[in-house]
Amino acid sequence: MFAPAHSETDEQVVARAVGELARRSRFPVAFGGLESDDAVHVTSIVGARTRSLEGLVVHATRGLGGKALVEKRPRLALDYGTSRTITHDYDRVILGEGISTLFAIPVLVSGRARGVLYCGSWGTTAVGEVVTRPAFEVAGELATELAVRDEVQRRLSLVPPAAEPTTLAPAAREQLRESFAELRSIAATVEDAEVRRRLGRLEQQLAALSNDDTGxxxxxxxxxxxxxxxxxxxxxxxxxNAEIAITLSLKEGTVKSYLQAAMAKLDASTRHAAVAKARRAGILP
Structure with missing residues (x-):
């Protein structure tokens, strides 16, 4: 499968999310990882006082995170050590870190739990909307980014090997252009500036991949x-214009104004000429 140059790994994306979780929430400890083979492999930890959580693998249905994974909904243990609603397979790890209150949020992508984010505290902590909202936001942002990465990788995997690195078959080039447009429409709905910045890097990689340097x-x-x-x-x-308005949730008149502005900046008399110039400028694939 093709992997864009200088792209972040999924583990690096999770690490950023865990860092954001620690920054935004009121919990002193945050950790998480992605699912593989019906288990969550914890790859990022922030705020821990011991090394107990390192290398933790949480299997489906087991512990708090395992329940969150299979039930596809958040799970909370106010007193982890005495909780009767979970198995205690990971007491040595969780209690070894001294965690009392633990909150587990599944990361859902297209209805599938792709991973779990955790935040915890060493004492009993009241957990209300003020505390949970930032955690839900971070999990949602991570899910959006994983969904985009999955789609980009899926489409790039369809690109057949080319004789020359800068040569793409017409069908493959069209796939990339569809991916680029879809990525732009998804990114427009993301409020987090850091996520938008990282999505922008993926857009640039797609545009560069299809650039044949002609004209x-x-x-x-x-x-x-x-x-x-x-x-x-x-x-x-x-x-x-009507179809673009529906795709981008804009008014048709607004679409027309944006298109006219782009044509003016590109010194193009038609939309087709504007698209051609945007491609030569490296703006579009």
């Missing part, structure tokens, strides 16, 4: 805005 290059003195790029990416797939 004169285009140097923009005024860059396209994010929304102008979104609209142009959809137009590149042959979508009408």
């Amino acid at each position: 004169p290059s285009v140097d923009l003195t005024v860059p396209l805005s994010p929304r102008e790029t979104d609209v142009l990416a959809c137009a590149a797939l042959g979508a009408t």
Whole structure:
């Protein structure tokens, strides 16, 4: 499978999420990992006082995280050591860290639990909306990024090996362009700036991958805005203004304004010419 150059691994993405969980929540300890072979492999830990959590593997249905994984819903233990609703397979690890209150949130991608994020404290902690909301937000942001990464990798895996690194078959190039437009539409719904920045790097990799360096290059003195790029990416797939409006949740008149602005910046008289110039400028794949 093709892997974009300089892309982050899933473990690095999880590490960023765990760091955000520790920063945003009121819990002193945060950790988590992705699911593999019906088990969550903890790969990132923040705030621990011991090394007890290192290398932890939580199997489906076992412990708090194992229940969260199979039930696909958050699980809470206010007093982990005495909880009667979970198995105690991991008491040596959890209690070894001194954790009393533990909160486990599954990371759901297309209905499947891809991993679990945990936050805990060494004493009994009241857990209400103020505490849980940041955890849900981080899990949701991680799920969105994993979904995008999955889709990009799926589409890139369909690209057949080329004789030359810069040569792509027409069908493969069209797949990349569809992926780019879909990625732009997903990124537009993400509020977290750091996630948008990382999604932007994936967009740049897709655009660079399909660049065949044909035709004169285009140097923009005024860059396209994010929304102008979104609209142009959809137009590149042959979508009408009405179809673009539905895809991006915009009014048709707003789409027309963005398209006209992009055409003016690219000095193009038609949308097709604007798309061609945007591709030569490296803005679109």
